[in-house]
Amino acid sequence: MNALHPIIARTRADVAERRLDVPLAALERAAAARRASGDRRDFARALAEPGLSIIAEHKRRSPSAGVIREDLALEDVVGAYERGGAAALSVLTEPHSFGGSLADLRAARAAASLPILRKDFVLDPYQVVESAAAGADAILLIVAALDPPRLRELHEQAHALGLAALVEVHDERELEQAVAVRAPLIGINNRDLTTLVVDTRRTFELAPRLLDGTTVVAESGFSRPQELDELAHAGVDAVLIGEALMRAPEIEAACRSLSARSGTARVI
Numbered sequence: 001m002n003a004l005h006p007i008i009a010r011t012r013a014d015v016a017e018r019r020l021d022v023p024l025a026a027l028e029r030a031a032a033a034r035r036a037s038g039d040r041r042d043f044a045r046a047l048a049e050p051g052l053s054i055i056a057e058h059k060r061r062s063p064s065a066g067v068i069r070e071d072l073a074l075e076d077v078v079g080a081y082e083r084g085g086a087a088a089l090s091v092l093t094e095p096h097s098f099g100g101s102l103a104d105l106r107a108a109r110a111a112a113s114l115p116i117l118r119k120d121f122v123l124d125p126y127q128v129v130e131s132a133a134a135g136a137d138a139i140l141l142i143v144a145a146l147d148p149p150r151l152r153e154l155h156e157q158a159h160a161l162g163l164a165a166l167v168e169v170h171d172e173r174e175l176e177q178a179v180a181v182r183a184p185l186i187g188i189n190n191r192d193l194t195t196l197v198v199d200t201r202r203t204f205e206l207a208p209r210l211l212d213g214t215t216v217v218a219e220s221g222f223s224r225p226q227e228l229d230e231l232a233h234a235g236v237d238a239v240l241i242g243e244a245l246m247r248a249p250e251i252e253a254a255c256r257s258l259s260a261r262s263g264t265a266r267v268i
Helices: 004-021 024-037 043-048 074-084 102-111 125-134 148-160 172-180 201-209 225-233 243-247 251-257
Strands: 053-058 088-092 116-119 138-142 164-169 185-189 215-219 238-241
Touching (some): 004 125, 043 053, 043 088, 043 215, 074 088, 074 251, 088 102, 102 125, 125 138, 138 148, 148 172, 164 172, 185 201
Parallel strands (some): 053 238, 138 164, 185 215
């Protein structure tokens, strides 16, 4: 069974319900007001700094791991990430499989000053405006969940609204689609979303195929300082880490320990 299909179906149903509760026009007004206020944090720039940047993720649970951590307030987690030196945050907002919500995104924005990626299954233009209105600085676009025309549409819409778009790929075919839309931020997810199997070799196989000037983010399977050194030497710009940090007894210390060496990886 393809693990992605039921999540996409639930997401489409959820979006249809939210359209009834909150009209698109209301979200557009909120997003415009946010842009007018200058409330923007530069997600892409945070990842483009020298060294390997850490995107620290708030994730309560997942289909592959089950419950990860539900005993801590989100505000405490993202505060620990910021103090621990993360360059950016990722906040899960998908409710059924990951236990997240848009309220989590808003709370994270109020609790920390780092740029925030909305981690969700963005399938519809409504969700892009919704992300901008809720306080996201970037959205995730998963190539495996989108056909090429919709990927291009959502990518262009995100940039028109002042949002960065992290385009996530899992194989060479998806990488070609990301390159075709000229995505400046490409995430290589080592977890196959159809089987949930993780293979960290995927990052090292696909990263060399990307053009110079592309910001490359490694996702899933990395947690140790030595692994981060290998990513930095391979030319990867950032790594997204969630489960390993969420499970740590002392989250701030765990985040900071990833840069506690004289190697090339960096946590700022």
